[in-house]
Amino acid sequence: MSAGTGIAELVGVWKRYGREWILKDLNLRVAPGEVVALLGPNGSGKTTLLRILATLIRPQRGEVRLFGRPARALEAERGALALMANPPAFYRHLSGEENLAQALALSGRGVRRDDVMRALEAAHLPPGRPVAAYSSGMKKRLALARVWLLEPRLLLLDEPETALDQAGRGLLAQTIQRVAQKGAVVLATHDQAFAEAVAHRAVELEGRA
Numbered sequence: 001m002s003a004g005t006g007i008a009e010l011v012g013v014w015k016r017y018g019r020e021w022i023l024k025d026l027n028l029r030v031a032p033g034e035v036v037a038l039l040g041p042n043g044s045g046k047t048t049l050l051r052i053l054a055t056l057i058r059p060q061r062g063e064v065r066l067f068g069r070p071a072r073a074l075e076a077e078r079g080a081l082a083l084m085a086n087p088p089a090f091y092r093h094l095s096g097e098e099n100l101a102q103a104l105a106l107s108g109r110g111v112r113r114d115d116v117m118r119a120l121e122a123a124h125l126p127p128g129r130p131v132a133a134y135s136s137g138m139k140k141r142l143a144l145a146r147v148w149l150l151e152p153r154l155l156l157l158d159e160p161e162t163a164l165d166q167a168g169r170g171l172l173a174q175t176i177q178r179v180a181q182k183g184a185v186v187l188a189t190h191d192q193a194f195a196e197a198v199a200h201r202a203v204e205l206e207g208r209a
């Protein structure tokens, strides 16, 4: 990544499902150290934008650049980004510990059991219980523990504050700050106060006229 390059950049991005255009000529540049909140009504395209940044879907038109390179050239760097979906996705029949170990193994980092146990403890989660028996707030905490272990340079969060109690929100704020020290965070939310507390700036998606 050359000096002055954004962590993530969208240039003239257009996205439609069927005939309906959801994103129209969207431009966004996220610099290192930035936390950007995506605001906007239901259906305005916040999740769609996060999924484009996560390289899960492609826009019909426009350019997506991640870490200074076209997103389609990202293969080797895919581990540098993480999406926390809402609700977050896990292997339901596996325990929290097994899910974290699996995530580390898939990322190619190798499993460090001590780190996994520390991350679970910091998130106040039982290691052995299957995720199917977790509450929704516990799943969010486990997703945050996974972020701590994977240390992404671009963290994408879809309505991360929902289901979290006060302590969980503290953990979320810490996680955002930690990633933003070296990388950047883009988060979608309906909670204006939360956005103001954690983000440096907000981007409002318009939705249908």
Ligand SMILES: Nc1ncnc2c1ncn2[C@@H]1O[C@H](COP(=O)(O)OP(=O)(O)OP(=O)(O)O)[C@@H](O)[C@H]1O
Pocket: 017, 018, 022, 040, 041, 042, 043, 044, 045, 046, 047, 048, 049, 188
């Ligand atoms: N896979 C899909 N196929 C067809 N339409 C879709 C698909 N995904 C999203 N949409 C539509 O695109 C629009 C934007 O959806 P998106 O989930 O990005 O909005 P959002 O801003 O995240 O909404 P919310 O605030 O409700 O979470 C909606 O009209 C939705 O119905």
